[in-house]
Amino acid sequence: MLLTDLIELTLREMKARGDFHNEVYTPFYPTSYALHAFNLMNQEKKIYYEGKQVPNKRLHLVFVGPPMSSKSYYLEQMSHSENAIFNDTGHIMAAKSNLTEAGLCGTFTMQNGSMVKQMGEAERHKHDFLLIDEFSAISAAFKQIYNAGLEAQLLAALDHGKVYKSLGPGPISFKTSCTIWAGVQPHKLRMDKDSGLGRRLCFMVNIPDAQQLTNLQRAMFFSQNIQPETNEIEELHNEIKMWNTQIQDLKHISYDESILDYFIDNKVNPLQQPLAQNIILGYHLARERWDSDGYLHMTLKDQMLLDMLANSRKWFEEVRAGPDLMQLKLLAISYGKHTDIAGGYIIKKVDLIKHARSLSMTIKDANEKLAELIKYGIATIDTSGSVVTIVDDY
Numbered sequence: 001m002l003l004t005d006l007i008e009l010t011l012r013e014m015k016a017r018g019d020f021h022n023e024v025y026t027p028f029y030p031t032s033y034a035l036h037a038f039n040l041m042n043q044e045k046k047i048y049y050e051g052k053q054v055p056n057k058r059l060h061l062v063f064v065g066p067p068m069s070s071k072s073y074y075l076e077q078m079s080h081s082e083n084a085i086f087n088d089t090g091h092i093m094a095a096k097s098n099l100t101e102a103g104l105c106g107t108f109t110m111q112n113g114s115m116v117k118q119m120g121e122a123e124r125h126k127h128d129f130l131l132i133d134e135f136s137a138i139s140a141a142f143k144q145i146y147n148a149g150l151e152a153q154l155l156a157a158l159d160h161g162k163v164y165k166s167l168g169p170g171p172i173s174f175k176t177s178c179t180i181w182a183g184v185q186p187h188k189l190r191m192d193k194d195s196g197l198g199r200r201l202c203f204m205v206n207i208p209d210a211q212q213l214t215n216l217q218r219a220m221f222f223s224q225n226i227q228p229e230t231n232e233i234e235e236l237h238n239e240i241k242m243w244n245t246q247i248q249d250l251k252h253i254s255y256d257e258s259i260l261d262y263f264i265d266n267k268v269n270p271l272q273q274p275l276a277q278n279i280i281l282g283y284h285l286a287r288e289r290w291d292s293d294g295y296l297h298m299t300l301k302d303q304m305l306l307d308m309l310a311n312s313r314k315w316f317e318e319v320r321a322g323p324d325l326m327q328l329k330l331l332a333i334s335y336g337k338h339t340d341i342a343g344g345y346i347i348k349k350v351d352l353i354k355h356a357r358s359l360s361m362t363i364k365d366a367n368e369k370l371a372e373l374i375k376y377g378i379a380t381i382d383t384s385g386s387v388v389t390i391v392d393d394y
Contacts (some may be wrong), residue, residue, distance in 0.1 A: 004243040006030035006286040035282035068361040071183035089240040090116030092128035115169035135182035186323035210334035251294030
């Protein structure tokens, strides 16, 4: 039987479309897609258990980046546009421009004097992909760290999928197996260190510096007039549909003990281990590594998989540290000037604020982030308050 490698297929296709981040972010999408398809199959066939329970295994992707960071580009190329790689391949891609917690999990609204239940998208699309260009529910949950109810419903929807909300007019209760692909801007995201949401989400962070923006301009320019050949998209989708058929042959899954050694040696937090295991499983499924008898034994022999695991841990820590602060710091480095006398990169404050505004950060936000950088010793400002220095040690 001719096997279908979703990751190789997606990498090849994205390269042909002019993507210049190809091997950094691209593999996460077929990995998530494969895990979603497996999860739906496993809910029915029950070939894989964890602690005698059938898990609801999904890999939710949240692309963190400012405008021009490619977060919307990846959603468009991977999912819901007509010629997207995974569009029309057997799983519904439901695109939403924005989504609040109520929009995700449901609520009650007043209609003609009566309270009427409004079904949330996680219930409406319980077997589908939810594609959210700006996931404001995530931003709100991270900002409102004391709103336990808000975070609890998101945790339930993203984790085991069993959502229960006790509201005045009545309860909202359902189970979902939807997978979320979303984007969020850095200045809207700051994760509390104890938040459980961060452990349920696979963050992909891209805060482009000046050189990366130039690379993006080149990629955009040379992608003009790249047209699909006759039947090319149909053949691409048919290959993915074939993979969806072949995964039904899977009968058994096992993890090599070297994976546990990797977790221990790399000091992977046990709370983050399930996310890493989902990446490992989704990767092997996407590569279609099971044998003719339907047995899949997973290892860490592929460098690409090791890079994905390392990147996911790095991005998680960047989100914990505050991608909004890193964004401002990189702007200062990209557009500033290095000087040994100052011991870092110097830039006029007015210029730094100007560049921050070009990335949709308000003047108020930029000033607040700069104050934090100064507070943490990452930046200094001269006595006149006009020149900022990003310290070399950071």
